[in-house]
Amino acid sequence: MKSVVISLGGSIISGDRLDIGFMKRFSNMMEQSRAFGKVGIVVGGGRLARNYISDLRETGTNDIILDEIGINATRMNALAMTTFFKNCNLKIPTTINDAAELSSNYRFTIMGGTEAGHTTDTVAALLAERLGAKVLINATSVDGVYTDDPRTDKNAKKIGNMTYDEAIALSLKKSIGAGPNVFMDLTSLHIAKRSGIRIFVIDGRKLEDYASIVEHDTCTGTVIL
Ligand SMILES: Nc1ncnc2c1ncn2[C@@H]1O[C@H](COP(=O)(O)OP(=O)(O)O)[C@@H](O)[C@H]1O
Numbered sequence: 001m002k003s004v005v006i007s008l009g010g011s012i013i014s015g016d017r018l019d020i021g022f023m024k025r026f027s028n029m030m031e032q033s034r035a036f037g038k039v040g041i042v043v044g045g046g047r048l049a050r051n052y053i054s055d056l057r058e059t060g061t062n063d064i065i066l067d068e069i070g071i072n073a074t075r076m077n078a079l080a081m082t083t084f085f086k087n088c089n090l091k092i093p094t095t096i097n098d099a100a101e102l103s104s105n106y107r108f109t110i111m112g113g114t115e116a117g118h119t120t121d122t123v124a125a126l127l128a129e130r131l132g133a134k135v136l137i138n139a140t141s142v143d144g145v146y147t148d149d150p151r152t153d154k155n156a157k158k159i160g161n162m163t164y165d166e167a168i169a170l171s172l173k174k175s176i177g178a179g180p181n182v183f184m185d186l187t188s189l190h191i192a193k194r195s196g197i198r199i200f201v202i203d204g205r206k207l208e209d210y211a212s213i214v215e216h217d218t219c220t221g222t223v224i225l
């Protein structure tokens with residue numbers, strides 16, 4: 001049984017409404033699988049965060065407040081997710097250390113964001129580092145990392161395996177002037193690199209990929225190592 005941390009992209013649970021069906025299927029699969037040891041789940045903000053952030057940005061609200069708003073959205077989504085798990089924390093921790101402490105009491109530790117200036121991908125990488133987990137699953141709305149953003153470039157090709165440095169270079173290219181629309185934020189990739197945490201970028205709705213990663217080290221998405 002392996003410890004893993006999952007960065008659960010907000011986009012796959014929070015659209016116009018919460019995707020309750022997915023949340024039930026995901027939590028059942030995680031609780032019933034014997035493949036997983038301790039699991040950290042870091043939930044993103046999804047549409048809830050994006051709506052608030054884009055509306056308030058138009059009023060000139062500064063970025064740290066927008067980040068705080070985003071963090072609150074991630075914590076709401078995380079709290080919503082706890083209601084589908086039996087063996088998990090009841091309160092949402094606000095720091096990595098608090099989450100690490102909780103993880104000694106629960107099989108599943110669920111949290112959202114921590115501080116302004118990064119995304120839940122970085123929180124997930126830090127939690128993996130703190131728990132000594134060597135696997136980070138980035139469960140997102142695209143089915144892997146592509147040579148370019150597949151939503152805007154129809155010729156983009158999916159990448160099976162890539163090095164940390166290749167992922168950092170690609171994320172950096174997208175971070176410049178392109179807003180936050182990257183497959184993973186740069187800091188999360190640097191943290192994974194320094195601690196040798198293997199990253200699996202998958203379509204988070206493909207439930208069969210989660211156990212396959214832990215049991216066979218493979219997935220239908222992209223492996224960064
Ligand atoms: N090279 C790339 N490969 C894959 N996705 C990319 C790439 N560059 C940018 N993206 C974008 O990154 C986004 C990541 O998913 P996102 O919708 O932000 O979900 P979440 O953060 O909830 O997982 C996608 O919308 C995708 O269009």
Ligand SMILES: O=c1ccn([C@@H]2O[C@H](COP(=O)(O)OP(=O)(O)O)[C@@H](O)[C@H]2O)c(=O)[nH]1
Nearest residue numbers: 010044045046067070113114115116119120
């Ligand atoms: O530790 C954190 C986590 C999130 N955020 C803010 O909350 C937003 C939503 O989080 P995230 O991007 O991780 O959500 P997702 O893309 O998965 O919906 C981010 O864009 C940031 O503005 C933050 O400032 N610090």
